[in-house]
Amino acid sequence: MPASVFARFNRALVVWIAAFLSSGSIALWMLNRAGHLPPPPLTATNCIDEKFKFLHETTLTDRNLIAVGSSVTWRNLDFSAVDGRWKSLRPVNAAPCYLQIHQTAYLTEFLLDEIPTARVVVSVVSMQDFQNCSEDEKFFDSSIARRYISARETSWHLYFTNFRPRLFLQDVAKIRSMRDGTRNREPLVMDQYGSGPLTFTPPEVRSDRAATPECLKHMERLARELRDKGVAWVVVLLPPMPAWGRSYDPSGSRDLSWRQGVKAHLERTGTVVLDGRFGPAVDDNDFTDPDHLHWSTVPAFTRWIFRSLNQQSAIRAAFKDDASAL
Structure with a gap:
């Protein structure tokens, strides 16, 4: 296979990854503005991750x-x-x-x-x-949690590295009402x-x-x-x-x-x-x-x-x- 084919494939892959990350970041920003962004998924269990979020902010x-x-x-x-x-x-x-x-x-x-x-x-x-x-x-x-809580490391990458679509979408639908006590x-x-x-x-x-x-x-x-x-x-x-x-x-x-x-x-x-x-x-x-x-x-x-x-x-x-x- 010609080298040019590999080059085109690599360029396409980079463009696809960049588009995915960009669109994902925009979606997270919009959910956060609307109050529907779940906590960073350290465990993908909302009541545990919400407590880690509290510790991160405290x-x-x-x-x-x-x-x-x-x-x-x-x-x-x-x-x-x-x-x-x-x-x-x-x-x-x-x-x-x-x-x-x-x-x-x-x-x-x-x-x-x-x-x-x-x-x-x-x-x-x-x-x-x-x-x-x-x-x-x-x-x-513990190494991820330590950077998140003690070093106050940004959490955006966690949404991509531990992404679980079904649980994430379920939490998007209910996280706001859980935080304000409606549920x-x-x-x-x-x-x-x-x-x-x-x-x-x-x-x-x-x-x-x-x-x-x-x-x-x-x-x-x-x-x-x-x-x-x-x-x-x-x-x-x-x-x-x-x-x-x-x-x-x-x-x-x-x-x-x-x-x-x-x-x-x-x-x-x-x-x-x-x-x-x-x-x-x-x-x-x-x-x-x-x-x-x-x-x-x-x-x-x-x-x-x-x-x-x-x-x-x-x-x-x-x-x-x-x-x-x-």
Whole structure:
């Protein structure tokens, strides 16, 4: 084949690629202007990628407390309820959604590398976080996330390198209503700390679940790593939703076994464990579903957490200048 044919082919390929990138960039710009541009697809899961977008846009260099976990952490902490009482508290809720506890461990290790000022990690958990730890824990590329979050690298190229047409178009259609809270059962609304309120009613009982033993082992491994780094870990067990218990665990034995298992694996690591059963009294209307409190209940739950932490020497040591304000 003559060399001129290869030359024409290469020129055509370059022109085609340039046209694709140019048209794609224009389309992304137009979607962004219209408020329909999904977050950069680090994972192609919108509620995870939206949290990475929040972290990208947020100053993290002085944060001394980070909340990490699944949506059980994301949606069940309201730091504005305690901000004025803990004078040096500089929290960020870095929890996304859908994580199992081994994936929470992976994200926690990544965040502590990016936020070396963090002295305390808080994770609110439910049995949902302990169902299946057999999937790959590395649910995102840490090198890409590091450049995106810490180096504030531009994100446009991510739309091309991790492009998934079907998921992208689905998100284009709904991302705006998720961000403004119109889709109130899957909102991506976040407060200044990164927490994500849920406010829909009536509450949903949803499906059954059960913890698996390997997840507890992953949790204990993370606890030991945090202890070795001198970082205090606070694990808060969400109170059980009464309606879920009536439907799937009427004796309460499975819920109690899970709570005892968490405590047994953490008691020798120095981790602070708070059991929400002994927190503010709750009924079904205080929940949106078994894993999330209604946002109107979250402030009291958060205040109970921090009042309980006042009794913990490890936490008091982490916030020495707050001792009189706790």
